[in-house]
Amino acid sequence: MADTPIQAAPQEARAPEVPSVVEVLQDLAKTSVLKVQNYSKLSYHSITNLATGPRYIQDTLDQMDDIGVGSLPIVLLSGFFIGAVMVLQTGTQFERFGQASLTGDIVSLALVRELGPSITGLLVAGRCSSGIASELGSMLVTEQVDAMRAMGTDPSRKLVTPRVLASLITLPLLTTISVFVGLIGGMVASVLSLRINATTFWERAIKILEFSDIMQGFSKSVVFAFILATVGCYQGLNVRGGTQGVGRATTQAVVVSSVLIIVSDTFLTKIALYLADKFF
Amino acid sequence: MNLSSSTLTTTLPVTGQAAIEFRDVRLGFAQGEILRGVTFSAQERETVILLGETGTGKTLLLKLASGLLRPDSGGIQVLGKDISGMAESDLLEIRRQIGFVFQEGALFDSLTVGENVAYRLHEDGVDDEEIESRVKEVLRFVELAHTIDSLPSELSGGMRRRVSIARALIGQPPIVLYDSPTAGLDPITSQTIISLILRLRDVYGVTALLATHRLQDGFALANFHFDPQAKKVRRDSSPESARVAPTRFLVLRAGRIYFEGTPDELMKSPDPYLRRFLI
Numbered sequence A: 001m002a003d004t005p006i007q008a009a010p011q012e013a014r015a016p017e018v019p020s021v022v023e024v025l026q027d028l029a030k031t032s033v034l035k036v037q038n039y040s041k042l043s044y045h046s047i048t049n050l051a052t053g054p055r056y057i058q059d060t061l062d063q064m065d066d067i068g069v070g071s072l073p074i075v076l077l078s079g080f081f082i083g084a085v086m087v088l089q090t091g092t093q094f095e096r097f098g099q100a101s102l103t104g105d106i107v108s109l110a111l112v113r114e115l116g117p118s119i120t121g122l123l124v125a126g127r128c129s130s131g132i133a134s135e136l137g138s139m140l141v142t143e144q145v146d147a148m149r150a151m152g153t154d155p156s157r158k159l160v161t162p163r164v165l166a167s168l169i170t171l172p173l174l175t176t177i178s179v180f181v182g183l184i185g186g187m188v189a190s191v192l193s194l195r196i197n198a199t200t201f202w203e204r205a206i207k208i209l210e211f212s213d214i215m216q217g218f219s220k221s222v223v224f225a226f227i228l229a230t231v232g233c234y235q236g237l238n239v240r241g242g243t244q245g246v247g248r249a250t251t252q253a254v255v256v257s258s259v260l261i262i263v264s265d266t267f268l269t270k271i272a273l274y275l276a277d278k279f280f
Numbered sequence B: 001m002n003l004s005s006s007t008l009t010t011t012l013p014v015t016g017q018a019a020i021e022f023r024d025v026r027l028g029f030a031q032g033e034i035l036r037g038v039t040f041s042a043q044e045r046e047t048v049i050l051l052g053e054t055g056t057g058k059t060l061l062l063k064l065a066s067g068l069l070r071p072d073s074g075g076i077q078v079l080g081k082d083i084s085g086m087a088e089s090d091l092l093e094i095r096r097q098i099g100f101v102f103q104e105g106a107l108f109d110s111l112t113v114g115e116n117v118a119y120r121l122h123e124d125g126v127d128d129e130e131i132e133s134r135v136k137e138v139l140r141f142v143e144l145a146h147t148i149d150s151l152p153s154e155l156s157g158g159m160r161r162r163v164s165i166a167r168a169l170i171g172q173p174p175i176v177l178y179d180s181p182t183a184g185l186d187p188i189t190s191q192t193i194i195s196l197i198l199r200l201r202d203v204y205g206v207t208a209l210l211a212t213h214r215l216q217d218g219f220a221l222a223n224f225h226f227d228p229q230a231k232k233v234r235r236d237s238s239p240e241s242a243r244v245a246p247t248r249f250l251v252l253r254a255g256r257i258y259f260e261g262t263p264d265e266l267m268k269s270p271d272p273y274l275r276r277f278l279i
């Protein structure tokens, strides 16, 4: 019966054209601009969605559990050892000048301003940006995103906003925890290897910090959170080419979000130092 | 099966208006134009069988009808509203009037069968008790009440297809779009699905657009009817039942509507291309 496969009607054959270099470059420029535009739109809506309903609070809580609680072990572990290794590296240098007690100051500043936010951001990007991209990508290729749209749900509200919001809330908290644990790691290392008194280390580490240092760390972690969640969502929702595409998007999400985090870190540092100089 | 119960019966006004109308709709991709000026309409309570080879754009056409895709040109009206230029936020509203049964089911694989079916009611903020009773009722309708706590991955292909129909059904939409509901299923399971679709038509009175590459699906829908009194599906090709639940065929070929007519006209057509569907 009609179950027998029938050949599809042949499309009109077209003469293969050899594109010129200019055309290739033009195409490349066009697609890049389009990508940036789509990414900006997605990022913009991820926040403006919050102004009006429906809001998906349960989904946001689930994501906070996944991104926040789920990342806690790696953040704790890496935070502790980053603090310790910082002390070992800087402590020996300061000892040469007989200034071993300065170790607390410098390690604390480095952790709060720089290492806490960026290491936590990169770790969570590796874990969650890829997770988000692969989850949303799989949903896209199995038409679950279309099914959602077909049932009257806006995927931007249901899928993107909860992930971005959850990331924005949890990453600063994770960063705080990471810095705290890093200082403990530093303290342990300085007691064991530099023979510095634990209270001295701790007191100096806390005393050196100013409001501007904390603001710098905090604002970095907020920006990194936004980057890793929106890049993950963008890569996931723009998968092309089935399962293989999902794999590519997952890798792409980690690469792009990590690079963006590192690049933006430089600019944020510059801005923060300038502002701290001017106002604080 | 309790088909006459309150939540499943819809009393749709018959206005004689087209539920879905396509006017010269075109859609193409980088590799060329797929739909090249499609014009047709589906009246309320009509079942339109969209017949076409694999790759002719049946899925695209259904996605256009629910606003999941936008046409390059041409107009699409659904329930009297022009959806081709509508903003996504307004489309979300229209889509609540349309049940979409995806080719592969497209069930949410991390949710249980019950949660999948309840999805739309949850979105609408219906209270839990009502959700539970309606989900159970719809699952009974597709004869899958026992799978309510299973995950979609634990079901067979035919069962997944039925869950997908149940999910499309829960909001009591006046229009249901079926994308190749029997593709890749064995003949017996296909029959179960088709009899489910015709029960749906004869109990709810939905307008249906059904894409398929199998002619026998269309003939089954035209020649069989569900008798709510006897609660049985029976062969019935009388003009009377054809008037109550009319079935029409559209054949899609090379991006256009190649044939449009009743099952009888299709059977008797001397056209060599159409005859290839019949052998």
Ligand SMILES: Nc1ncnc2c1ncn2[C@@H]1O[C@H](COP(=O)(O)OP(=O)(O)O)[C@@H](O)[C@H]1O
Pocket: B029, B030, B034, B052, B053, B054, B055, B056, B057, B058, B059, B060, B061
């Ligand atoms: N997103 C897309 N991008 C490019 N081509 C597509 C896309 N979706 C569908 N097509 C093409 O459109 C044609 C029709 O597809 P489809 O509607 O799925 O056919 P079918 O009749 O089998 O359901 C196919 O040749 C497919 O390659």
Ligand SMILES: [Mg+2]
Pocket: B058, B059, B103, B179, B180
């Ligand atoms: Mg198809």
